[in-house]
Amino acid sequence: MNVYDSARIADVLAPLGYAPTDDPAAADMIILNTCHIREKAAEKVYSELGRLRPLKDRPGTRNGRVMIAVAGCVAQAEGEEILRRTPFVDIVLGPQTYHRLPEMVARAERAAGAVLDTDFPADPKFDHLPGPAAGAEGSSAFLTVQEGCDKFCTFCVVPYTRGAEYSRAVADVLREARCYASAGVREITLLGQNVNCFHGEAPGGGEWGLGRLIAEVAEIEGIERIRYTTSYPADMDDALIAAHRDVPELMPFLHLPVQSGSDRVLAAMNRRHGSDDYRRLVDRLRAARPDLALSSDFIIGFPGETDGDFRATLELVKDVEFTSAYSFKYSPRPGTPASLEDQVDDAVKSERLAELQSLLDEQQKRFNDRCIGREMTVLFDRPGRHPGQLVGRSPYMQAVHAQAPRPLLGSLQPVMITAGSANSLSGTLTDRAVA
Numbered sequence: 001m002n003v004y005d006s007a008r009i010a011d012v013l014a015p016l017g018y019a020p021t022d023d024p025a026a027a028d029m030i031i032l033n034t035c036h037i038r039e040k041a042a043e044k045v046y047s048e049l050g051r052l053r054p055l056k057d058r059p060g061t062r063n064g065r066v067m068i069a070v071a072g073c074v075a076q077a078e079g080e081e082i083l084r085r086t087p088f089v090d091i092v093l094g095p096q097t098y099h100r101l102p103e104m105v106a107r108a109e110r111a112a113g114a115v116l117d118t119d120f121p122a123d124p125k126f127d128h129l130p131g132p133a134a135g136a137e138g139s140s141a142f143l144t145v146q147e148g149c150d151k152f153c154t155f156c157v158v159p160y161t162r163g164a165e166y167s168r169a170v171a172d173v174l175r176e177a178r179c180y181a182s183a184g185v186r187e188i189t190l191l192g193q194n195v196n197c198f199h200g201e202a203p204g205g206g207e208w209g210l211g212r213l214i215a216e217v218a219e220i221e222g223i224e225r226i227r228y229t230t231s232y233p234a235d236m237d238d239a240l241i242a243a244h245r246d247v248p249e250l251m252p253f254l255h256l257p258v259q260s261g262s263d264r265v266l267a268a269m270n271r272r273h274g275s276d277d278y279r280r281l282v283d284r285l286r287a288a289r290p291d292l293a294l295s296s297d298f299i300i301g302f303p304g305e306t307d308g309d310f311r312a313t314l315e316l317v318k319d320v321e322f323t324s325a326y327s328f329k330y331s332p333r334p335g336t337p338a339s340l341e342d343q344v345d346d347a348v349k350s351e352r353l354a355e356l357q358s359l360l361d362e363q364q365k366r367f368n369d370r371c372i373g374r375e376m377t378v379l380f381d382r383p384g385r386h387p388g389q390l391v392g393r394s395p396y397m398q399a400v401h402a403q404a405p406r407p408l409l410g411s412l413q414p415v416m417i418t419a420g421s422a423n424s425l426s427g428t429l430t431d432r433a434v435a
């Protein structure tokens with residue numbers, strides 16, 4: 001979601017004459033778009049700001065100094081604290097106010113002091129964003145359809161940093177999707193903190209859920225692949241499950257965070273489902289789409305997690321056969337209820353995390369091996385490291401390397417998979433490949 005937000009921040013600043021650069025030392029303005037989900041991500045902000053400090057006084061910049069802004073969820077959570085610890089920061093803005101950046105920049109240019117804007121405006125930012133810059137998204141684009149969260153999992157800061165749950169209107173989403181399609185985007189990933197609780201205002205009145213929205217995005221000329229992330233298991237409704245059966249553009253890969261396989265831990269996390277509910281849900285999804293591959297998120301060492309609880313997580317991983325996953329040590333977050341209770345020793349967390357990750361790695365390798373000898377459609381989205389090579393994504397999100405002429409960049413092509421490693425596949429274009 002921060003990738004999406006950063007692209008919109010660039011859109012908002014474009015009319016002021018700002019354009020992105022890859023070189024911080026050449027920049028007139030540097031914006032850190034930050035994440036607060038775990039402590040490590042939040043800490044990085046201050047060390048990164050320390051590294052940027054020497055760039056501040058570069059001569060010849062458009063404002064007489066390099067403007068430094070901190071955006072995103074760390075900005076939302078820490079606000080004034082950032083200005084106190086790093087007084088050379090000019091602008092601090094939360095994830096819901098970046099449409100106001102032009103005014104903040106103007107104020108920062110005029111004023112001696114810093115500008116702080118961490119409101120949750122009643123009028124959502126989406127109503128004020130300019131359209132995306134033509135061609136800026138490449139062949140695959142993110143599109144935020146839902147934001148914020150009202151679930152209050154006991155480990156999670158999202159409700160406090162991104163704010164209350166909100167869905168964009170369907171017409172607004174479709175307009176943006178068409179705009180990407182006409183700029184050459186072939187794959188759209190619909191985004192939300194809990195994207196499957198999407199309930200956007202429908203064009204003819206009433207509301208649509210995510211399943212209906214996906215079917216409509218699939219109708220857009222040029223959109224050949226649809227994905228969505230991140231989903232909350234308890235919000236998977238029948239219409240969305242049916243979309244996995246009925247919409248061929250919806251890719252057979254689903255990221256469905258479960259966090260733990262222990263019912264006791266799931267209850268303490270306030271997840272609103274047990275581990276067998278999750279197993280049954282996976283069965284229903286696979287009945288709808290038999291080749292569905294699943295990935296997940298896991299939190300290891302949630303307060304009070306026993307060895308038995310951890311074994312239950314390993315059992316669930318074995319039962320579902322995830323093809324990839326993200327796993328994290330529990331990180332206590334300010335203001336969340338779980339941060340106060342009976343913490344698990346860090347050495348124990350590390351041990352459990354390593355055991356889980358080695359099981360997940362095995363499953364990923366096994367899945368990659370099973371792909372050898374199959375033909376897959378690959379969306380080539382970047383040049384490879386070797387000359388004449390392109391890299392793309394399979395329907396299951398695996399990276400696929402193949403020798404392919406440059407004009408195939410940005411297109412979907414049939415590839416015969418010939419080899420698999422832990423993290424990627426390689427193959428050869430079949431003779432049906434066309435530019």
Ligand code: SAH
Pocket residue numbers: 037038155156157193194230231232233257258259297298299328329330331332333
């Ligand atoms: N909406 C998703 C959560 C997205 S946050 C859901 O309902 O599951 C992305 C991931 O970060 C989470 O799935 C979780 O695994 C991890 N995470 C969130 N808070 C965390 C914390 N306090 N410590 C460790 N990992 C955390």
